[in-house]
Amino acid sequence: xxxxxxxxxxxxxxxxxxxxxxxxxxxxxxxxxxxxxxxxxxxxxxxxxxxxxxxxxxxxxxxxxxxxxxxxxxxxxxxxxxxxxxxxxxxxxxxxxxxxxxxxxxxxxxxxxxxxxxxxxxxxxxxxxxxxxxxxxxxxxxxxxxxxxxxxxxxxxxxxxxxxxxxxxxxxxxxxxxxxxxxxxxxxxxx
Numbered sequence: 089x090x091x092x093x094x095x096x097x098x099x100x101x102x103x104x105x106x107x108x109x110x111x112x113x114x115x116x117x118x119x120x121x122x123x124x125x126x127x128x129x130x131x132x133x134x135x136x137x138x139x140x141x142x143x144x145x146x147x148x149x150x151x152x153x154x155x156x157x158x159x160x161x162x163x164x165x166x167x168x169x170x171x172x173x174x175x176x177x178x179x180x181x182x183x184x185x186x187x188x189x190x191x192x193x194x195x196x197x198x199x200x201x202x203x204x205x206x207x208x209x210x211x212x213x214x215x216x217x218x219x220x221x222x223x224x225x226x227x228x229x230x231x232x233x234x235x236x237x238x239x240x241x242x243x244x245x246x247x248x249x250x251x252x253x254x255x256x257x258x259x260x261x262x263x264x265x266x267x268x269x270x271x272x273x274x275x276x277x278x279x
Contacts (some may be wrong), residue, residue, distance in 0.1 A: 136197045136198075137197070137198065137244065138192075138194045138195035138196060138197060139195045139196065139198065139242065139243065139244055139245055139246030140190070140191075140195045140196075140246035140247065140248050141165070141190070141191045141195070141196050141240065141242060141246060141247060141248075141250070142188070142189060142190035142191065142247075142248040142249075142250065143188070143189060143247070143248065143249055143250025143251055143252070144186075144187045144188050144189070144250070144251055144252070145161065145163065145183050145187050145189060145205065145251075145252040145253075145254065146187050146252070146253045146254070147161070147222075147253075147254045147256050148253070148254070148255060148256050148257050149253060151185060151186050151187040152183050152185070152187055152207070153185055154207065154221075156209070158209050158210040158211075159207055159208070159209055159210075159221060160182045160183070160207070160208060160209075160210060160216065161182065161183040161205065161206075161207050162180055162181075162182055162183075162205070162206050162207070162208050162216055162270070162273055163180060163181050163182070163183060163189050163191075163203060163204065163205055164178050164179070164180040164203070164204040164205075164206075164270050164273070165178060165179040165180070165191065165196065165201040165202075165203060165204075165240070166178060166201060166202040166203075166204055166229035166232075166268065166270075167199060167200070167201055168200065168202060168229065168233065169199075169200070171268060175270060175272065175273055175274070176273060176274045176275060179191050179192070179196050179201075180270075180273055190248075195246055196242060196246075197242075198242050198243045198244065199242055200239075200240075200241055200242070201239075201240045201242055202229040202232050202233045202238055202239055202240075203232065203238045203239075203240055203252075204226065204227050204228070204229055204232060204238075204269075204270045205222060205226040205227060205252075205254055206218070206220040206221075206222060206224075206226070206227040206270050206271070207220060207221035207222050208220065208221070208271075208272065208273065213275065214273075214274075214275025215272075215273065215274050215275055216272060216273045216274075217271075217272045218265075218271040218272055219271070220265070220269075220270075220271060222254065222256060223256075223259070223261030223262060224261065224262035224263075224264070224265045224266075224269060225254070225256065225259055225261070225262060226238075226254055227265060227269045227270045227271065228262070228265060228266040228268065228269040229266075229268050229269075230266050230267075230268055231262075231266065237252065238252075
């Protein structure tokens with residue numbers, strides 16, 4: 089899939105789309121989004137608008153820095169309508185050392201998401217394994233869905249200034265992660 093200008097399409101179809109968008113947009117009365125939609129329909133193709141999800145996350149008020157370089161704060165978007173979607177196919181990203189995060193350069197499709205957090209250890213390229221160093225406090229969508237702070241109704245124009253503070257110190261650990269909890273992420277499952 090190739091994503092440009094917030095729309096996700098595959099390969100050669102972009103050339104066809106731009107020709108059709110130019111033809112559809114001659115009236116000048118339509119927004120760029122409307123012209124793209126008309127062009128997609130004319131070509132018999134579908135596409136999805138993409139909008140940003142970005143912001144900052146802290147743990148007990150400080151950026152997520154760790155004493156071991158291979159540990160990373162992983163954020164994941166869980167779609168309750170797709171509970172059986174493999175973990176590696178769910179949108180996820182890493183928080184940087186200053187706590188900033190961004191889900192892809194192009195953005196994420198609109199939808200209802202529950203945001204998950206886990207500190208996992210990197211094992212190879214794109215693979216992260218548990219146990220969760222946040223003691224399974226924020227990696228379970230069934231639990232996070234009960235906190236409005238972690239529920240995202242994602243729509244245009246997106247949001248780039250989310251702020252999350254994960255309270256960790258003094259909280260009792262969750263002994264076993266729930267059935268939908270993020271306990272690892274494997275890039276092999278993304279293909």
